[in-house]
Amino acid sequence: MPPAVDHIRSVSNAYLDRHPHERDALSTLFNALAAPADPTNRKTYPAHVTCSAVVIDDNRRVLHVVHRATGKLLAPGGHMEPDDRDLRAAAVRELHEEAGISDDMVAPLTGYEDVPLDIDVHPIGANPLKGEPAHYHVDFRWAFLLYPGTHAVILEKEEVDDYEWRAFADLASPTVGAKLSLLPW
Template sequence: MPPSVDHVRSVTEAYLARHPEERHSLTLLFAALAGTDAPTSRKTYPAHVTCSAILIDGDQRVLHIVHKASGKLLAPGGHNEPVDRHLRDAALRELHEEAGIPPSAVVPLSGYEDVPLDIDVHTIDANPSKDEPTHHHVDFRWAFHLGAEHAVTLQEEEVDGYKWRPFATAASPTVRAKLALLT
């Protein structure tokens, strides 16, 4: 069973308790939560929830992968699936699928066990081959430490490469800013 509306709302409110200045930027998320469609369904438009894993290694670097579809260097992540009971579960599943790092090799960033490090809203271009209009992803970005050495094994269908980047050069400006507060 995918994450419930109540779960998404609860996680969002816990996040906003830390970042109340971001409430306005989550207008599309609140509209999705008030709608009749599941907010975590990839077919919910104009916006739906996705999840990413911000994986930090022992050298204070963040794992980025090159998504084949966009060519962009991003954190491992994607859409929620029916097996994901909680939002964090989706981030862990995507990390395992795209980078080959199992949940047993990571630990949540201290203080962020139940709250994402960041929530970002970004536009996704229309994809006529998938019958998808232009829409928005509301990406819940969960932070983890690589708890045990583990090699990155890329999912060849979706991922072209990877790179470990220092906090100061993380691809997302909002993640970069929040990581800077941790050092």
């Protein structure tokens, strides 16, 4: 059973306690949570929840994968699945599926065990081949530390073409980079 609306709302409110200035930017999320449709279902429009794993190695670099469908370099992540028990678990599942990094190879970033590092709302173009209209992904971005000595990345070849590690200043998401740069490393 996918995460309940109450869980998503609770995590979102905890996030906004840290970042109250982002409330207006998350109006799409709260509209989706107020609607009758399941916000975790990939066929819920105009917006649905996705989850990503921001994995940081011992050199303070973040893992990015090249998604085959878009060619974009992003943190491992994607749509919710019916068996995801919560938002963070969905991010860990996607990390394992796309990069071969399992939950025993990472630990949540201290202070971010129950709150995402970032929540981003971004537009997704229409995909007539999948019967999908233009819509929004509300991406809950969870931060994890890769245990030292763990460097093997095994790509899921159906969805991912390549990977690279990037410094905080060079991340695909400037907001994630800015939030990581502010932490006391």
